[in-house]
Amino acid sequence: MSMTIKNGMLFNGDKAVTFKATPNKSGSFIPDLIILHDTASGLTSKGPIDWLCNPVAKASAHFVLGREGDITQLAPTNIKTWHAGKSSYHGQPNVNNRAVGIEIVNPGWLTSKDGGKTATFSKGSPTWDAARYGIYQITDDAHPGRYYWMSYTVEQINAVIEMCRALVAAYPRIKDIQPHWYISPGRKVDVNPLFPLQRVRDAVFSNRGPVQEEVKTTEEVLAPNVPLAADEKDAANDYDAFATANLNLRPWPDSPNRFGVVKIQGEIDVERTSVSQKDGSTWFFVRVKPDQMASKEKGAAVDADGYMRGFVSSTYVKMVD
Numbered sequence: 001m002s003m004t005i006k007n008g009m010l011f012n013g014d015k016a017v018t019f020k021a022t023p024n025k026s027g028s029f030i031p032d033l034i035i036l037h038d039t040a041s042g043l044t045s046k047g048p049i050d051w052l053c054n055p056v057a058k059a060s061a062h063f064v065l066g067r068e069g070d071i072t073q074l075a076p077t078n079i080k081t082w083h084a085g086k087s088s089y090h091g092q093p094n095v096n097n098r099a100v101g102i103e104i105v106n107p108g109w110l111t112s113k114d115g116g117k118t119a120t121f122s123k124g125s126p127t128w129d130a131a132r133y134g135i136y137q138i139t140d141d142a143h144p145g146r147y148y149w150m151s152y153t154v155e156q157i158n159a160v161i162e163m164c165r166a167l168v169a170a171y172p173r174i175k176d177i178q179p180h181w182y183i184s185p186g187r188k189v190d191v192n193p194l195f196p197l198q199r200v201r202d203a204v205f206s207n208r209g210p211v212q213e214e215v216k217t218t219e220e221v222l223a224p225n226v227p228l229a230a231d232e233k234d235a236a237n238d239y240d241a242f243a244t245a246n247l248n249l250r251p252w253p254d255s256p257n258r259f260g261v262v263k264i265q266g267e268i269d270v271e272r273t274s275v276s277q278k279d280g281s282t283w284f285f286v287r288v289k290p291d292q293m294a295s296k297e298k299g300a301a302v303d304a305d306g307y308m309r310g311f312v313s314s315t316y317v318k319m320v321d
Helices: 044-054 152-171 197-205 218-222
Strands: 005-006 010-011 025-028 035-040 063-065 072-073 079-081 099-102 120-124 128-129 135-137 149-150 178-181 241-242 248-249 260-262 266-276 282-288 292-296 308-313 317-319
Touching: 005 152, 010 152, 035 152, 035 266, 044 063, 063 152, 063 197, 079 282, 099 282, 149 248, 248 308, 266 308
Parallel strands: 035 099, 035 178, 063 099
Antiparallel strands: 005 010, 025 079, 063 072, 120 128, 135 149, 241 266, 241 317, 248 260, 260 292, 266 282, 282 308
């Protein structure tokens, strides 16, 4: 469904999103900027919502976006909330005076007690498995240090795009979307380096008009020139593609680990397309017959239907015509 803003409230189709009023707000304004944040919390929305609605916090935002794409609005979009803190945008201080704040449920930087050897990471408690949650170690100018970061979900990225499209349609003065670290450099590191910021901007600002049209899937938005995996096999072949080089079969996109190596010319069935949250590259979730493997790592499993499954980079895959 398309999202719209009506009298400062966000609607998903004909239904307003969940609303819980925060007392941490001030006067009215007309936004010209969107700031994205991480909640630096666990993986449910309740804790961040309760905290941002607590007067003791002296902090708030307009929206909290959960891992499943669920949205809770805490204040109308024409009322100032207290999400930016000490901040500056292009030399102008007090970013709360101009920006809508969106809090995305994500734990922020994570640590490992053994340098990632067990593939479990934490922010205190609990711990999360790297393969299940797409956790990577990344260092860049805005995120110094050897920290680990959790990927955002497809539902979150789609929801951010739809929310921002609705905001831009309601407030044409909005010309930019920025992370918290951009307006508070050295003090904040959210959103984390796995967030596909430029692709979200492109999706939002290439569609500045009313958002009545159907919102595309993440794969279509982030990789519009990459064909999705075909539902049917090629008439002349019992497979969708083949490897053009020795090809690592991995448990998730960009994983440092692998199940094994698909040999050159190995036949591949492509089950779905995925997009790396790290750099936007395209990956295929595939199934491969064991005899198409050049090598297999110890413990690599063959599924009940006789195939090995995992992710491969599209760079070394040639689709069958």
